[in-house]
Amino acid sequence: MRDDPESGMKWEGHRESDRVEDLRGRPSGAGRRGLGLGGIVLALVAAWLFGINPMTVLSALDDGSGAPVQVDPGSAGDDPARDPATRFVRVVLADTEDVWQTLFKQRQQPYTPPRLRLFRGQTETACGTGDSAMGPFYCPGDQHIYLDLDFFDTLSKQLGAPGEFAAAYVVAHEVAHHLQQQLGISAKVQQARSRLSEVAGNQLSVRLELQADCLAGVWTHHSQKGKQWLERSDVEAALNAASRIGDDVLQKAANGQVVPESFTHGSAAQRQRWFSVGMQQGRIEACDTFAAAQP
Structure with a gap:
């Protein structure tokens, strides 16, 4: 996985996680037709920003022909488990396991790493039907990441x-x-949201998502310290990714308007800032977005 010539992440040769489950070769019904940028953005906005079931949006965006696109289990090569993209994900997941096991041990807390399921088109989860147009997501019901x-x-x-x-x-x-x-944070946020107005609940969701960005930065700090596998361009790529999936950017791409009251993940600037906080400080405690005066 090195389609970007400027990327210098040196991931080859590192340990690969055995917690990646590959569902791509299993029958899963049909995949969806290509939606294009507009459809993908609308689905992402629905899933990430407004709390709408993205399946509703995807159904509305479907061409109505009823002709499915069949999933091709062989499209990733003779051995999909060994293609570069799959090995890359295994290496990254393995490193998150190593980093978080160490940090939780220092806190004298147990840590059980998640499993990650690779799929194409659609897949059933404990959280309902997952669709590839939703983007990657975590399902707390089965503690799996879907990608x-x-x-x-x-x-x-x-x-x-x-x-x-x-x-x-x-x-x-x-x-x-x-x-x-x-850590019990997600459950507390969910309980609090049930007692709040939609706008106030969205604000809590923003802080939860920004904390996840910050924790991703904490992983980056320790991962780089241990492996020295990143170059400046790699960090810039992550910051760029954080900005590209900011609520304001996605909303503007979807309908040309930005509605801060509906943010649930944070603006591009906020996501970049909190990722940077975690990356620079390398401490879980630095990621208390809920105590911050401004997210």
Whole structure:
């Protein structure tokens, strides 16, 4: 996985996680037709920003022909498990395991790493039907991260965030949601949101997501310290990715308008800032976005 010539992330040769489950070769019904940037952005906005079931949006965006696009289990090569993109994800996930196991041990807390499932098109999860157009997501019901590797191509070519470490940041962000689940943070936020207005609940969601960005930065700090596998361009790629999936950027791409009251992930500037805080300080305690006067 090195389609960006400027990426210098030296990931080859490192340990690969055995917690990656590859569902791409299993029958999963049909994949969806290509939606293009507009459809993808609308689905992402629905899933990430407004709390709408992205399946509703995807159904509305479907061409209505009823003709499915069949998933090709052989499209990734004779051995999909050994293709560069799959090995890259295994290496990144393995490093998150190493970093967080160490940091949790220092805190005298147990840590069970998440599993990551690769899929194409659609897949069933404990959180409902997952669709590749939703982008990567974490399901607390089964403690799995779900990822269609085609998202990396979307991230690079359609959302304007190329680079291997941009992809690594996405994986690290989803792992961070697993950390929040294990630390009990996600449950507290969910309980608090149920008692708040929609706008106030959205503000809590923003802080939860920005904390995940910060925790991804903490992983970056320790990962780089241990492996020295990043160059300046790699960090810039991650910061760019954080900005490209900011609420303001996605909303503007979707309908040309920005509505801060509906933000649930944070603006581009906020996401970049909190990722940088975690990366610079390398401490979980530095990621208390809930105590910050401004997210």
